[in-house]
Amino acid sequence: xxxxxxxxxxxxxxxxxxxxxxxxxxxxxxxxxxxxxxxxxxxxxxxxxxxxxxxxxxxxxxxxxxxxxxxxxxxxxxxxxxxxxxxxxxxxxxxxxxxxxxxxxxxxxxxxxxxxxxxxxxxxxxxxxxxxxxxxxxxxxxxxxxxxxxxxxxxxxxxxxxxxxxxxxxxxxxxxxxxxxxxxxxxxxxxxxxxxxxxxxxxxxxxxxxxxxxxxxxxxxxxxxxxxxxxxxxxxxxxxxxxxxxxxxxxxxxxxxxxxxxxxxxxxxxxxxxxxxxxxxxxxxxxxxxxxxxxxxxxxxxxxxxxxxxxxxxxxxxxxxxxxxxx
Amino acid sequence: xxxxxxxxxxxxxxxxxxxxxxxxxxxxxxxxxxxxxxxxxxxxxxxxxxxxxxxxxxxxxxxxxxxxxxxxxxxxxxxxxxxxxxxxxxxxxxxxxxxxxxxxxxxxxxxxxxxxxxxxxxxxxxxxxxxxxxxxxxxxxxxxxxxxxxxxxxxxxxxxxxxxxxxxxxxxxxxxxxxxxxxxxxxxxxxxxxxxxxxxxxxxxxxxxxxxxxxxxxxxxxxxxxxxxxxxxxxxxxxxxxxxxxxxxxxxxxxxxxxxxxxxxxxxxxxxxxxxxxxxxxxxxxxxxxxxxxxxxxxxxxxxxxxxxxxxxxxxxxxxxx
Numbered sequence: 001x002x003x004x005x006x007x008x009x010x011x012x013x014x015x016x017x018x019x020x021x022x023x024x025x026x027x028x029x030x031x032x033x034x035x036x037x038x039x040x041x042x043x044x045x046x047x048x049x050x051x052x053x054x055x056x057x058x059x060x061x062x063x064x065x066x067x068x069x070x071x072x073x074x075x076x077x078x079x080x081x082x083x084x085x086x087x088x089x090x091x092x093x094x095x096x097x098x099x100x101x102x103x104x105x106x107x108x109x110x111x112x113x114x115x116x117x118x119x120x121x122x123x124x125x126x127x128x129x130x131x132x133x134x135x136x137x138x139x140x141x142x143x144x145x146x147x148x149x150x151x152x153x154x155x156x157x158x159x160x161x162x163x164x165x166x167x168x169x170x171x172x173x174x175x176x177x178x179x180x181x182x183x184x185x186x187x188x189x190x191x192x193x194x195x196x197x198x199x200x201x202x203x204x205x206x207x208x209x210x211x212x213x214x215x216x217x218x219x220x221x222x223x224x225x226x227x228x229x230x231x232x233x234x235x236x237x238x239x240x241x242x243x244x245x246x247x248x249x250x251x252x253x254x255x256x257x258x259x260x261x262x263x264x265x266x267x268x269x270x271x272x273x274x275x276x277x278x279x280x281x282x283x284x285x286x287x288x289x290x291x292x293x294x295x296x297x298x299x300x301x302x303x304x305x306x307x308x309x310x311x312x313x314x315x316x317x318x319x320x321x322x323x324x325x326x327x
Numbered sequence: 328x329x330x331x332x333x334x335x336x337x338x339x340x341x342x343x344x345x346x347x348x349x350x351x352x353x354x355x356x357x358x359x360x361x362x363x364x365x366x367x368x369x370x371x372x373x374x375x376x377x378x379x380x381x382x383x384x385x386x387x388x389x390x391x392x393x394x395x396x397x398x399x400x401x402x403x404x405x406x407x408x409x410x411x412x413x414x415x416x417x418x419x420x421x422x423x424x425x426x427x428x429x430x431x432x433x434x435x436x437x438x439x440x441x442x443x444x445x446x447x448x449x450x451x452x453x454x455x456x457x458x459x460x461x462x463x464x465x466x467x468x469x470x471x472x473x474x475x476x477x478x479x480x481x482x483x484x485x486x487x488x489x490x491x492x493x494x495x496x497x498x499x500x501x502x503x504x505x506x507x508x509x510x511x512x513x514x515x516x517x518x519x520x521x522x523x524x525x526x527x528x529x530x531x532x533x534x535x536x537x538x539x540x541x542x543x544x545x546x547x548x549x550x551x552x553x554x555x556x557x558x559x560x561x562x563x564x565x566x567x568x569x570x571x572x573x574x575x576x577x578x579x580x581x582x583x584x585x586x587x588x589x590x591x592x593x594x595x596x597x598x599x600x601x602x603x604x605x606x607x608x609x610x611x612x613x614x615x616x617x618x619x620x621x622x623x624x625x626x627x628x629x630x631x632x633x634x635x636x637x638x639x640x641x642x643x644x645x646x647x648x649x
Contacts, residue, residue: 045522046513122353158630159603163523186388190375190602191583192579192580192583192597193601195583195598196597196598199595201565217512218585219587220584220586220587223585223586223591224586224589224592237457244590247588247589258514259588261513261516261517262542262587263543263546263587265541265545265581265584265587265591271524272520272521272546273517274514274517275515275518276518278482278484278512279512279514298444
């Protein structure tokens with residue numbers, strides 16, 4: 001593990017602008033994050049918190065309405081925002097790969113699994129059909145698919161959900177990327193299959209020194225898999241730090257409530273901490289801190305001024321006025 | 328006292344093939360399942376997709392007819408009920424489903440959605456129905472003016488509240504909750520789970536709670552039944568099943584459940600393979616091809632739910648079965 005981050009986001013902002021330019025949705029706002037090789041970062045947030053836009057920003061796969069308006073994005077010391085679309089195509093899939101939530105939607109139903117696993121190898125490494133096929137075979141064994149020779153000739157619909165997700169994983173690691181972004185990789189899987197898949201990702205990470213980024217709404221995945229975590233709310237990272245610090249001593253009231261709102265195995269029927277209200281509409285955010293209307297500990301200051309990033313402890317950052325004014 | 332009792336409940340869906348739809352085998356979705364639900368208590372049913380938990384819910388709701396076994400409600404078998412009795416049964420057993428975006432008619436106002444069971448089942452004066460609707464809305468924590476709005480004007484959590492209000496309209500005694508919070512955002516889930524606990528306490532409701540989120544089921548339930556391929560493999564008090572699972576499948580299931588805290592890590596038991604097809608379930612114990620403790624007799628003898636260590640476990644490790 002080196003000290004320099006492999007992937008670094010520096011006050012990165014991505015906004016969606018409506019056709020007439022009248023409405024601006026700040027889907028990702030001033031996000032700073034860093035991942036080192038061999039490390040796992042979890043990005044948690046509810047729907048509409050901007051976590052998927054964040055993943056698409058890193059991949060530079062944004063829809064036309066979205067603009068990266070400011071900030072920096074660096075991969076292995078190179079400025080990704082300065083790359084041309086052609087240069088990005090060389091990086092995407094080869095150095096930075098992504099696994100999407102729905103394996104059925106990310107596999108082409110008209111091509112065999114073998115063709116699809118071999119495709120990135122042929123595109124990025126310009127290998128011949130036969131070498132690519134060999135690689136595809138070993139990739140399927142790497143993701144523990146039984147009878148890989150037979151499976152290579154089959155189509156996605158002939159496989160179960162867990163197996164399809166493995167295929168998507170095989171495609172993602174086919175060119176030995178250094179960063180792997182997994183956007184809700186296990187939400188469509190059953191519990192025991194999910195456990196198999198997470199174990200597989202961890203093994204692959206160990207073997208290849210991957211930097212893993214989990215985009216998820218599930219704090220359980222963060223608790224099991226991640227070294228550090230960034231909590232997103234309304235487009236901003238409201239708290240980030242090492243996993244144990246965040247779970248044991250969360251500073252932001254949203255993080256606190258989120259952790260207390262999930263039932264723990266073994267606790268009896270007690271009341272869960274619920275967060276009143278619902279996540280805000282990104283197109284019309286409240287004044288000041290965007291969590292303030294739901295926050296049980298909101299101060300007058302929170303309604304007037306949005307808090308900046310405050311360093312609570314080394315590597316532990318929170319965007320909350322409570323982090324500066326002791327209550 | 329027992330409110331609902333399922334005895335050897337079985338549902339096989341025939342598989343038809345060919346020009347004349349000849350029956351060739353069956354999907355054994357639910358295969359001899361027995362459980363009881365007491366008034367004011369919650370039975371949680373957990374298991375992975377294809378284990379038969381949703382079919383069990385449909386059988387209880389009488390949306391499917393069982394191919395074997397029976398359901399008794401208040402001590403009376405459903406098969407023995409006449410039309411009036413069935414009507415009363417359907418009023419006493421209501422449901423809340425997973426997706427509040429699909430379960431509410433987008434063209435009806437919320438007031439009409441909640442009043443519909445009242446209108447179809449009871450003869451009420453117009454003003455009376457309106458009063459009942461506003462009482463139900465208050466019960467689930469929605470403002471009274473919600474009655475005049477349409478479902479699309481509400482968020483997922485609020486819609487689930489509307490679905491709960493509708494389920495409560497006929498003052499049921501049992502509510503089937505089929506994945507009631509899985510479609511909701513994390514911060515909203517706790518709101519709905521708390522509401523369900525409050526309603527149970529205030530109205531004395533019994534719940535049949537079906538979910539794949541083990542921690543949520545363990546949190547909500549008094550008893551838990553763990554299903555695998557159409558059979559119950561473990562059945563007992565929620566606390567002890569969650570804290571100390573006995574059946575190898577339950578152990579693997581709870582070990583696979585994601586921790587709520589990084590310090591909660593359980594020892595990982597990773598099962599190999601996937602759930603086999605319920606069309607041709609494995610002989611003997613249905614779990615034996617994936618079981619880490621498999622023995623010779625597991626491939627031949629079907630273990631029955633036997634009383635072991637204070638709860639029922641269908642496993643030869645505990646000497647269950649003949």
